[in-house]
Amino acid sequence: MALHIEKISKSKISSVDFNNLKFGQIFTDHMFECDYENGAWQTPKIRPYQPIAFDPSAKVFHYGQAVFEGMKAYKDDNNDVWLFRPDQNQERINKSAERLDMPAFPKEYFFEGLTELLKLDKDWVQKGEGNSLYIRPFVIATENCVSASASTNYKFMIICSPVQAYYAGEVRVEIADKYSRSANGGVGYAKAAGNYAASFYPAKLAAQKGYQQVLWTDASTHELLEEAGTMNVFFRVNDTLLTAPTSERILDGVTRKSIIQFAEDKGIKVEVRPVKVAEIVEAAKKGELLEMFGAGTAAVISPILGFAHKGEKFELPKVENSYASFIKKSITDIQRNLAEDKFGWRYKIQ
Numbered sequence: 001m002a003l004h005i006e007k008i009s010k011s012k013i014s015s016v017d018f019n020n021l022k023f024g025q026i027f028t029d030h031m032f033e034c035d036y037e038n039g040a041w042q043t044p045k046i047r048p049y050q051p052i053a054f055d056p057s058a059k060v061f062h063y064g065q066a067v068f069e070g071m072k073a074y075k076d077d078n079n080d081v082w083l084f085r086p087d088q089n090q091e092r093i094n095k096s097a098e099r100l101d102m103p104a105f106p107k108e109y110f111f112e113g114l115t116e117l118l119k120l121d122k123d124w125v126q127k128g129e130g131n132s133l134y135i136r137p138f139v140i141a142t143e144n145c146v147s148a149s150a151s152t153n154y155k156f157m158i159i160c161s162p163v164q165a166y167y168a169g170e171v172r173v174e175i176a177d178k179y180s181r182s183a184n185g186g187v188g189y190a191k192a193a194g195n196y197a198a199s200f201y202p203a204k205l206a207a208q209k210g211y212q213q214v215l216w217t218d219a220s221t222h223e224l225l226e227e228a229g230t231m232n233v234f235f236r237v238n239d240t241l242l243t244a245p246t247s248e249r250i251l252d253g254v255t256r257k258s259i260i261q262f263a264e265d266k267g268i269k270v271e272v273r274p275v276k277v278a279e280i281v282e283a284a285k286k287g288e289l290l291e292m293f294g295a296g297t298a299a300v301i302s303p304i305l306g307f308a309h310k311g312e313k314f315e316l317p318k319v320e321n322s323y324a325s326f327i328k329k330s331i332t333d334i335q336r337n338l339a340e341d342k343f344g345w346r347y348k349i350q
């Protein structure tokens, strides 16, 4: 594959305060891009990070034909840079693209672009606990035409942003009983831009009531617990971990599947099955709901301290031997090359 590389003349890295990063606001020196024209992906390029110009009629602005991914790179004490299960993100962006009638991006382009970009911007991956480089691959529809149909042209890009440990603060969630983020036959399983746009308003209403996330339920009955914000969710009832099966309504999270595999390997009982609002409310009332947590790339695991359902409020107990803390530490140690990689999840940039 011919990859055209144009390097920056001077890095802006010295102007960045790595101890005071707000999530996703600072970007590295370079970006990867590749255009789809005349029915084929053209020569991919790495260029200095910069604004890009589009015609106002570009389809992405009108119809939201856009998909994205989120992944992270970590640097170990030997200055080696690692990704966590990038094959999963590569497959998922093409699954998302297919649902939005966008062309698949070739696997070898994805990996060569990512590798070369990370080699060029290696200094931006900071060592140390909590530090990582957030990687955002995305595809947008670029055809200049306002007719409501799939675009003929696309742009695939990868941009990277240095981030610190993601701490969402104390998280309490409101169980959705009116709005939905997805429905059967819809695009919930795709990482489609519009899924997120549609979640902001219900999330704002929940925030006004003091809840940091909406815990989404199935659209038809609001009786099944599905996912929260940009995270899949787990419930610990006594010593069993429960999580919903993936479906056409739920994003197949890389963190979720890693937690299931890791927990089962450690002998923790995991039940992947529809989780009813009623059983979780009941378990909370009986004191059997010991933990709830979100699982996603940004925070790995984000404990949920309480929830509300139809105005009724529940607080979770403080537990010793928390599954959330144990699993989070174990998975981040694997990501950072501090623990044995029994499952072959790490991917070295070289």
Ligand SMILES: Cc1ncc(COP(=O)(O)O)c(C=O)c1O
Pocket: 070, 227, 229, 230, 231, 232, 251, 252, 253, 254, 255, 256, 295, 296, 297, 298
């Ligand atoms: C809706 C949704 N659910 C779950 C996740 C968690 O997925 P992952 O663990 O692959 O980051 C994300 C984030 O990508 C998401 O946007």
